[in-house]
Amino acid sequence: MDLENQKRVKDFAEQYGPENVVVLLGAAEGEASGLAAETVTAGDPTYAGPLTGVSLGLTVYHVCEPEVKEEFDAAVYDEQVSMMEMVLDVDDIINEMKSIREQFCKYL
Amino acid sequence: MSILAGKKVVIIGDRDGIPGLAIEACAKTAGAEVVFSSTECFV
Amino acid sequence: MKAVIKGAGYILVHVPDMVLRNGTTQTTERIVNPDSEYLKELPKHLRSFEEVCSYWPNQVYIGNKTPDDLAALEADKVRGWADLKCDVTDRYGKFGQIMPQQQFLLLMQACDVFDLLKLDAGFVDKYKAEFAENPLITEDITARIPETQTEIAEIERLVKEEHSEGLYMNDVLVGCIKRAHDIDVNLSAHVMHENIVSKASSVLSILAAVKSTGIDKNEVEYIIDCCEEACGDMNQRGGGNFAKAAAEIAGLDNASGSDTRGFCAGPAHAIVEAAALVASGTYKTVMVTAGGCTAKLGMNAKNHVEKDLPALEDCLGGFAVVLTADNGIDPVINLNMVGRHTVGTGAAPQNVIGSLVAAPLEKNGLKITDIDKYSPEMQNPDITKPAGAGDVPLANYKMIAALAVKNGELQRADLATFPAKHGLVGWAPTQGHIPSGVPYIGFAKDDILAGKIKNAMIIGKGSLFLGRMTNLFDGVSFVIEANDGNNQAEGGVSEAEVKGLIAKAMKDFAAALMEQAE
Numbered sequence: 001m002d003l004e005n006q007k008r009v010k011d012f013a014e015q016y017g018p019e020n021v022v023v024l025l026g027a028a029e030g031e032a033s034g035l036a037a038e039t040v041t042a043g044d045p046t047y048a049g050p051l052t053g054v055s056l057g058l059t060v061y062h063v064c065e066p067e068v069k070e071e072f073d074a075a076v077y078d079e080q081v082s083m084m085e086m087v088l089d090v091d092d093i094i095n096e097m098k099s100i101r102e103q104f105c106k107y108l
Numbered sequence: 109m110s111i112l113a114g115k116k117v118v119i120i121g122d123r124d125g126i127p128g129l130a131i132e133a134c135a136k137t138a139g140a141e142v143v144f145s146s147t148e149c150f151v
Numbered sequence: 152m153k154a155v156i157k158g159a160g161y162i163l164v165h166v167p168d169m170v171l172r173n174g175t176t177q178t179t180e181r182i183v184n185p186d187s188e189y190l191k192e193l194p195k196h197l198r199s200f201e202e203v204c205s206y207w208p209n210q211v212y213i214g215n216k217t218p219d220d221l222a223a224l225e226a227d228k229v230r231g232w233a234d235l236k237c238d239v240t241d242r243y244g245k246f247g248q249i250m251p252q253q254q255f256l257l258l259m260q261a262c263d264v265f266d267l268l269k270l271d272a273g274f275v276d277k278y279k280a281e282f283a284e285n286p287l288i289t290e291d292i293t294a295r296i297p298e299t300q301t302e303i304a305e306i307e308r309l310v311k312e313e314h315s316e317g318l319y320m321n322d323v324l325v326g327c328i329k330r331a332h333d334i335d336v337n338l339s340a341h342v343m344h345e346n347i348v349s350k351a352s353s354v355l356s357i358l359a360a361v362k363s364t365g366i367d368k369n370e371v372e373y374i375i376d377c378c379e380e381a382c383g384d385m386n387q388r389g390g391g392n393f394a395k396a397a398a399e400i401a402g403l404d405n406a407s408g409s410d411t412r413g414f415c416a417g418p419a420h421a422i423v424e425a426a427a428l429v430a431s432g433t434y435k436t437v438m439v440t441a442g443g444c445t446a447k448l449g450m451n452a453k454n455h456v457e458k459d460l461p462a463l464e465d466c467l468g469g470f471a472v473v474l475t476a477d478n479g480i481d482p483v484i485n486l487n488m489v490g491r492h493t494v495g496t497g498a499a500p501q502n503v504i505g506s507l508v509a510a511p512l513e514k515n516g517l518k519i520t521d522i523d524k525y526s527p528e529m530q531n532p533d534i535t536k537p538a539g540a541g542d543v544p545l546a547n548y549k550m551i552a553a554l555a556v557k558n559g560e561l562q563r564a565d566l567a568t569f570p571a572k573h574g575l576v577g578w579a580p581t582q583g584h585i586p587s588g589v590p591y592i593g594f595a596k597d598d599i600l601a602g603k604i605k606n607a608m609i610i611g612k613g614s615l616f617l618g619r620m621t622n623l624f625d626g627v628s629f630v631i632e633a634n635d636g637n638n639q640a641e642g643g644v645s646e647a648e649v650k651g652l653i654a655k656a657m658k659d660f661a662a663a664l665m666e667q668a669e
Contacts, residue, residue: 001120001148002146002148005120005146005148008118008144008146009118009120009144012116012118012143012144016116016143020115020116021115021116021117021118021143022111022112022115022116022117022118022140023117023118023119023120024117024118024119024120024131024135025119025120025121025122026119026120026121026122026125026126026127026128026130026131026147027120027122027125028122028124028125029125032122032125032150036120040118059111059115061111063126063130063131063134064126067111068111068112068138071110071111071112071113071138071139072134072135072137072138073134073137073138076133076134076137077134077137079133080126080130080131080133080134081126081130081131081134084125084126088125
């Protein structure tokens with residue numbers, strides 16, 4: 001994850017309390033989703049950014065996951081995101097995200 | 109219990125997946141407060 | 152008046168030492184993690200010049216192989232084309248060439264007009280003859296290399312004491328670029344390095360396009376540079392004119408020019424502008440050019456190293472396209488069919504594709520399936536897939552197909568076959584603006600002239616939000632189509648040329664008949 005984005009995530013978690021922050025991702029693949037999710041939960045797996053060794057354990061979802069999708073206005077989701085469901089491997093993304101959440105999320 | 113309502117939401121979109129602004133539009137309808145929205149680019 | 156595609160030039164420059172020293176993934180890692188395993192491993196993953204020349208996507212880029220050849224290959228599920236050796240390994244192709252690093256350092260020096268680039272005298276002695284023999288390098292460019300070069304001790308001092316940016320060959324210091332000002336950060340050695348690299352690779356692209364189209368350099372009246380760098384000083388950081396700077400070295404004495412920027416969408420914007428300048432009659436021949444980008448070298452190399460792949464982002468890319476007034480033959484840019492991502496379009500992928508693909512076609516009474524080939528972002532999937540960005544061209548084709556289904560122009564059952572039928576596999580390096588639609592223009596011209604396809608849509612998309620000035624996305628598209636032969640510019644083609652073309656066609660026809668008879 002971009003270093004500036006890591007810094008922002010870290011700052012917001014401190015400012016609002018990690019239990020109040022939810023991260024939403026839009027990554028293009030399962031593996032990339034998993035890496036981003038790992039970064040905001042267990043810490044930066046690439047050892048490059050401000051979240052290296054920082055286990056925030058934030059709640060994190062990909063925007064295409066059913067748990068968050070059902071909370072969105074269906075018409076807005078349809079207009080903004082739905083077409084990409086035909087393009088992305090949503091099942092792979094869901095599996096990766098679930099696995100990371102189960103291991104590292106502290107506020108589920 | 110809802111995941112997003114009343115929460116501070118940080119959005120990390122992807123240029124080749126779902127861009128930040130598109131996620132932001134969705135998150136707002138779920139009653140979340142979007143505190144940061146960005147889009148990453150790997151190409 | 153219409154603007155036609157006269158042709159294009161495409162070049163790659165193999166710069167392994169710049170991957171290590173100038174790519175931002177590596178420079179960042181050196182700051183945050185100087186002892187990392189990655190930095191130790193990366194050099195082992197660099198390819199030799201021969202390996203770069205035998206890599207299939209590179210041979211497609213310079214025109215020795217076609218996108219169809221690439222699509223027909225059986226790629227490994229994980230390693231893609233990385234382990235396949237192309238049967239053509241020529242560094243020269245019909246569109247351009249792959250230049251080795253030693254020659255490029257000399258070309259950079261030829262492009263330096265401020266006495267900033269110092270090279271070791273021994274290095275120059277060793278490679279100057281090879282440089283002069285490069286078919287694109289003219290005598291006046293070779294003549295720009297100074298007779299007197301620098302001793303290595305002085306270069307070492309400049310790097311150590313004067314903030315100069317080192318130039319390396321096989322990890323050995325062979326030169327440097329000095330800062331152009333003691334205080335001005337916009338003229339720092341780092342910025343000058345980035346800009347001279349961009350300029351030099353643009354010069355090479357221009358020369359490649361001149362050669363592949365056969366135009367006279369003096370015909371070019373205007374040139375637009377669409378790379379993603381900025382040149383200027385502390386009073387105007389992006390003051391510009393890479394275009395004229397490169398045209399000067401390339402010898403386009405009759406050209407004026409300017410720069411157009413729009414991140415990766417820059418080239419598509421620039422070509423629409425160039426076509427409009429020709430169509431309006433303002434200029435008869437306009438060139439669009441862009442050099443490569445050092446910062447993006449090895450951008451995804453962490454993932455490549457981790458997956459034991461070669462560091463595939465080891466080449467700078469460059470391209471140049473020549474547009475001229477209608478000659479009745481070459482494919483036309485249809486300016487009535489320009490796709491625009493406007494401020495109000497928004498970021499939703501379906502709106503982006505809708506504005507760039509469906510809207511301009513609909514305006515002209517066409518369906519998505521009426522375009523034979525789409526060339527959106529032609530990034531090589533060998534590079535992007537291991538990095539988690541997926542197969543970018545394929546994702547674009549799926550989006551276009553999904554939109555066609557949504558609009559009732561394509562059966563859902565045909566979703567899966569759309570990418571192969573209307574698309575291409577990606578072969579371009581991830582050099583930002585370089586893969587953005589334009590790599591296909593050279594092939595599109597040939598395919599349309601050969602009657603293989605009747606039209607092609609070129610799509611450029613740009614991540615404007617990376618500049619932190621807006622959260623907007625950007626994009627622009629245009630359609631290249633067969634020339635109907637009407638409305639050609641006055642004097643576009645002489646009677647003799649037409650007679651020659653007819654004679655050639657009849658000869659070919661006769662030869663085909665003879666072959667059949669045999």
